[in-house]
Amino acid sequence: MSNISPQNQNLNRGVWKSIEELVRENASRHGKLLVVTGPVFTNKKGLGYIGDNRVLIPNGFYKVLLAYDGEYTGIGFYCENVAGKKKLTKYARTIDEIEELAGIDFFHMLPDEIETAVESCYQEYEWGL
Numbered sequence: 001m002s003n004i005s006p007q008n009q010n011l012n013r014g015v016w017k018s019i020e021e022l023v024r025e026n027a028s029r030h031g032k033l034l035v036v037t038g039p040v041f042t043n044k045k046g047l048g049y050i051g052d053n054r055v056l057i058p059n060g061f062y063k064v065l066l067a068y069d070g071e072y073t074g075i076g077f078y079c080e081n082v083a084g085k086k087k088l089t090k091y092a093r094t095i096d097e098i099e100e101l102a103g104i105d106f107f108h109m110l111p112d113e114i115e116t117a118v119e120s121c122y123q124e125y126e127w128g129l
Helices: 009-013 015-029 095-102 112-120
Strands: 032-040 060-068 072-080
Touching (some): 009 015, 015 060, 015 072, 032 095, 072 095, 072 112
């Protein structure tokens, strides 16, 4: 059960599905693609609990992509755990922004100059947005 999290079904069938399709497209486009996904809890109670085991409902979800095809590029996405119908560009974030939300330093093993460049910005056209 470590790979599941309660997600708003409209988010799951809508924007989140579109982000996952974008990931598959970019897996084909780039030579190598690393994908990291997880929940975000902005408070200790999340959005409440679900089920007899009182599973905590996340406030949102992130997906971070790091591609390498001669050089590194990266992008992040963040979605609140609610129904959403905006363009994918509205959910796109820098990896630095996702790190702040998630409290995780994703690519700390990269050389500092590469990590700084990749995590601080993204180019929509590189990701098919």
